Amino acid sequence: MxxxxxxxxxxxxxxxxxxxxxxxxxxxxxxxxxxxxxxxxxxxxxxxxGDVNGNNEQQIFTFLKNSCPPVGDNFGVSTHRLFWEPLKVNDIKWNFEKFLVGPDGKPVMRWHPSINISVVRADIRKYMLQLYPPDIFN
Known part of the structure; x- marks a missing residue:
C-alpha cells in the first residue's frame, strides 16, 4: 500500500x-x-x-481531534491512569487510538483504541478503493 x-x-x-x-x-x-x-x-x-491531550498537546492532535468526532463519551476508570488536564470528551481515550488522514491532509476517520485491527484494515481498504482502481489490491 x-x-x-x-x-x-x-x-x-x-x-x-x-x-x-x-x-x-x-x-x-x-x-x-x-x-x-x-x-x-x-x-x-x-x-x-509528546502530549496528545491537555494543555500541552501537540498541535497535530488538536487538529485531528477537532476534525473527527469523539470515539466515546467516557474514559472508563480514569483514576491514576490518565495524566493530563482538563479532560475533554474529544480527547484521545488511550494508547493506539488511530486516525486516517486523506491525501489532501484532511482527517477521514478515527478509531477507538479497542477496535480490532481487522476493522481498521477493512475501513482503510474501503477508503482507498474510493481513491484508486480496485485492481491495486489484488
Missing part, C-alpha cells in the same frame, strides 16, 4: 498509565529488546514523544 501513499506514523506518549516513560534515545531500544522485544524494529515513522 505504500506505493499508493499510505504511510503509518507513530507518536509515543506517556499520558496513558505512564506506559512510555523512556527518553527519546531509549524508546527504539526498548521496543527492540524489551517490549515487544525479539528484535522488533517499527516499519513506520516514529516521532518524538
Amino acid at each position: 505504500k506505493p499508493y501513499g499510505l504511510t503509518i506514523l507513530g507518536f509515543p506518549c506517556n499520558q496513558f498509565g505512564k506506559q512510555e516513560p523512556g527518553q527519546k534515545h531509549e524508546i527504539l531500544p526498548a521496543l527492540k529488546y524489551v517490549r515487544p522485544g525479539n528484535g522488533f524494529v517499527p516499519n513506520f515513522l516514529l516521532f518524538e514523544k
Whole structure:
C-alpha cells in the first residue's frame, strides 16, 4: 500500500498509565529488546514523544481531534491512569487510538483504541478503493 501513499506514523506518549516513560534515545531500544522485544524494529515513522491531550498537546492532535468526532463519551476508570488536564470528551481515550488522514491532509476517520485491527484494515481498504482502481489490491 505504500506505493499508493499510505504511510503509518507513530507518536509515543506517556499520558496513558505512564506506559512510555523512556527518553527519546531509549524508546527504539526498548521496543527492540524489551517490549515487544525479539528484535522488533517499527516499519513506520516514529516521532518524538509528546502530549496528545491537555494543555500541552501537540498541535497535530488538536487538529485531528477537532476534525473527527469523539470515539466515546467516557474514559472508563480514569483514576491514576490518565495524566493530563482538563479532560475533554474529544480527547484521545488511550494508547493506539488511530486516525486516517486523506491525501489532501484532511482527517477521514478515527478509531477507538479497542477496535480490532481487522476493522481498521477493512475501513482503510474501503477508503482507498474510493481513491484508486480496485485492481491495486489484488
